[in-house]
Amino acid sequence: MARETDLLKAYELSQQANEHFDLTDNKQQRTLLQLAEQLDALDALSVGDLKQLAIEEQAPLEFRLAVKLVDSKRFVRTIEQPIKVGVVFAMWGEHNRLNPKQAQNPNGEDSLRVKADQLAWITKDSQVSWQLYPVDDGCPHDSAGIASGIVKTLEHPERVSVVRLEDYVHTTEGPLANLTSVDDSRKGGAIVLGCQKALEDDAEVVVYTDADNSVHLGQLGLLLKPYLTENKQVALGNRKHPESILVKQEERWGVGIKTLRHMQRMIGEQIFTQGIKDTQAAFKLYSRDALEVILRNPTVYDFSFDTDWILAAMEYNKSITTVPFAFIDSAAESASIVQGPMTTWYTLLEGLVKAVRARHASYSRDMARVFDEEIHSHKDLELLIDKLPTELANVDDKSLGDPSIMSPNQMKAWIKQARLDAVQS
Numbered sequence: 001m002a003r004e005t006d007l008l009k010a011y012e013l014s015q016q017a018n019e020h021f022d023l024t025d026n027k028q029q030r031t032l033l034q035l036a037e038q039l040d041a042l043d044a045l046s047v048g049d050l051k052q053l054a055i056e057e058q059a060p061l062e063f064r065l066a067v068k069l070v071d072s073k074r075f076v077r078t079i080e081q082p083i084k085v086g087v088v089f090a091m092w093g094e095h096n097r098l099n100p101k102q103a104q105n106p107n108g109e110d111s112l113r114v115k116a117d118q119l120a121w122i123t124k125d126s127q128v129s130w131q132l133y134p135v136d137d138g139c140p141h142d143s144a145g146i147a148s149g150i151v152k153t154l155e156h157p158e159r160v161s162v163v164r165l166e167d168y169v170h171t172t173e174g175p176l177a178n179l180t181s182v183d184d185s186r187k188g189g190a191i192v193l194g195c196q197k198a199l200e201d202d203a204e205v206v207v208y209t210d211a212d213n214s215v216h217l218g219q220l221g222l223l224l225k226p227y228l229t230e231n232k233q234v235a236l237g238n239r240k241h242p243e244s245i246l247v248k249q250e251e252r253w254g255v256g257i258k259t260l261r262h263m264q265r266m267i268g269e270q271i272f273t274q275g276i277k278d279t280q281a282a283f284k285l286y287s288r289d290a291l292e293v294i295l296r297n298p299t300v301y302d303f304s305f306d307t308d309w310i311l312a313a314m315e316y317n318k319s320i321t322t323v324p325f326a327f328i329d330s331a332a333e334s335a336s337i338v339q340g341p342m343t344t345w346y347t348l349l350e351g352l353v354k355a356v357r358a359r360h361a362s363y364s365r366d367m368a369r370v371f372d373e374e375i376h377s378h379k380d381l382e383l384l385i386d387k388l389p390t391e392l393a394n395v396d397d398k399s400l401g402d403p404s405i406m407s408p409n410q411m412k413a414w415i416k417q418a419r420l421d422a423v424q425s
Contacts, residue, residue, distance in 0.1 A: 003049075006042035010053055013038055017063035021247075023213040023330050024109050033121055033218070034255035036069035039073040047071045051243075062314045064245055065216065068326045072221030074124060079127045079228065086198025086206040087119065087217065089282075090134045090190035091143035094211040098146050100273060107332040113148045116160060118217040128224070133197050134211070136164045137183035137190035141318060143211075162199055165190050175295040176350050185348060190303030192298055195291055206291060210282035212330035219325050226321045233290040233318040236276060236310070240397075241324035248329040253341065255280030256385040258392045258400060260345055265401025266367035267352050271310055272401050276322060279306050280348070283325055290318040299358045303344055306349020311359040342378040342385060349375065366408035374415045381417040 013035060037049060049286050050067045053059065091098070096110070098369065101108035112134060119130045136144035144164045144251070151160045166182040169189070179189050191208055200207045205227060209215050226232040239246045265272040271279060286294065286309070293316040299308045313320055353371055356363040375381065391406040399405060406414075 002044040007042040007049070007053070008311065010039060010042055011057065012290070013051065014057050014063045016287065017060040017066070017193040019060045019062075019329055020390065021061050021065060021142055022352060023328060024107065026100070026110055026114070028062075028069040028182060029117070029155045029213075029382070031115055032065055032216075033118075035062060035154055036066040036218070039066055040070045040073055040146055046341075047074060061245070061247070065326050068124075068222070069216065069218045072219045075221040075225050076122055076126045076128055077225070082127045082129065083205070083224070084201075084203050085130045085220065085226075086133060086195070086201065086203035087115070087130060087209065087211050088135065088191055088194030088198060088206055088210045090135050090137045090194070090351065091211050092137040092139045092145065092186045092187065092190075093141060093333065094139065094143045095141035097212050098143060109330065111211060111213050112147055113154065113219055114394060115209075116156070119159075119220070120156070122218045125192070128220070130159065131201055132160045133194040134160065134162050135190035135194040136166075137185055137187055150244050151273075154257065157278065159214065159325065161201075163193060163337065165193055167192055175298050176243045176413070178298070179301050184301060186302035188308075189301040191305060192295060195286070196293065199288060200290060206286050206288075208282065208284045208286070210330075214281045214320050214328055216241040216326060218398070219283070222323050222325055226323065227287060231319065231420065232321040233287040234310070234313045235285040236278070236320065236322045237325045237327070237355050238276075238278045238282050238322040239325070240277045241322065243324035245326035245328075250325070254385040258388060258395065259346060259384050259411075259414070260349070260381065261308070261397075262368060262392060262395075262400045262406060263371065264349060265351065266364040266370065266408065267349065267356060268307055268361075269363045269401070270314065271307060272354070273321075276310065276320070276324075277368045277397075279310060281325075281327065283323075283327070286313075287318075290316075293318070299355045300351040302351055303347045303348075305353065305391040306353050307348075308355040308359070311355050311361050314361070315359045321380060345381055346375070346378040349381075364403065364408060366406045367403075367411065370408045370412045370415070374412060375404060380415070380419070382423050386419065389414045 054064050097109045097111045099108045100110040125268045134147045147162045175192050195206050223235045250266050294309050296310040329402050353368050
């Protein structure tokens with residue numbers, strides 16, 4: 001009887017939930033947590049019951065997000081031994097998203113305050129403690145100064161440590177020794193520094209996320225579960241998993257994105273053939289043991305650091321798993337939009353080539369050579385993004401990277417033809 005009663009309550013809550021979720025709306029952030037608490041209180045229902053209800057009723061987005069939070073919260077409550085978690089994110093051009101939404105700041109997310117509230121919620125009355133590390137990556141708008149001002153207004157300001165990368169680049173030792181200037185970092189240097197600080201503060205694990213509200217940190221338990229129950233040293237959020245919730249503005253890319261991904265997966269063969277398809281998701285957990293080897297000698301300090309770190313974990317035999325989670329794209333202030341999406345993609349591919357060679361990984365040497373010879377800047381990728389070779393036209397995502405579908409030599413010919421077409425037009 002109790003189960004039927006709770007199922008009815010859960011169904012009623014699903015019918016009242018919002019179809020959409022606005023990352024800039026603090027009220028929606030609060031009502032989401034309230035919904036999660038109401039669902040969590042339905043003791044007769046398992047997380048599986050709630051997931052099934054969400055599927056059967058094609059539940060609204062807010063309800064499905066709340067189920068993810070319940071899953072996370074219930075695991076966190078089972079943790080019996082104290083564990084300290086460091087949470088790191090980089091800030092470059094985050095002056096708008098750090099501040100609340102206002103008429104003159106329509107994309108404001110109040111993101112630092114929201115993150116602190118989310119971490120406080122998920123860890124309340126648990127064995128999990130946390131410290132948040134926002135790291136200024138040389139932001140021209142002084143994100144660190146803005147963040148420091150916000151910290152003073154938080155309920156627990158001592159749990160947030162704002163850091164500036166420029167204060168730490170002039171060193172001849174440690175993982176930042178090869179970073180000569182803050183201008184040479186594109187996110188990766190800031191994340192390295194944040195992880196350093198977390199390890200110095202005795203964090204057992206470090207979670208990396210983004211500066212926006214795209215990932216609800218109330219999902220922390222989803223990353224902690226494989227670490228604590230399966231001894232996985234690296235847990236990678238996977239937005240492509242069937243159980244993930246993904247609200248993403250894919251229209252930012254042209255049809256040629258399949259070409260770039262095909263190239264990426266051939267070059268990053270060792271990663272992608274092991275079922276890791278979402279290398280760039282900003283929701284990852286690294287154990288202290290994994291980070292200590294990863295940070296010995298980072299290959300890159302830019303947007304491509306994710307693949308370098310995954311390859312380093314593989315090089316040192318650190319166990320890796322992937323985790324489904326909820327992600328809502330925060331595109332309006334994205335660095336990939338500000339700096340140009342093909343600039344970001346060029347950085348990702350160039351860094352991947354460097355990493356597979358430095359980490360002695362298995363990779364398509366032919367495709368890496370084609371990249372070296374034919375792709376010299378983001379401008380070369382811009383010639384490819386709005387057209388698609390016939391070989392890839394009907395290929396599904398899981399088959400991208402298979403050289404039998406389109407070989408490196410065929411890719412080379414396609415790139416040359418695209419360059420010729422551009423000249424003739």
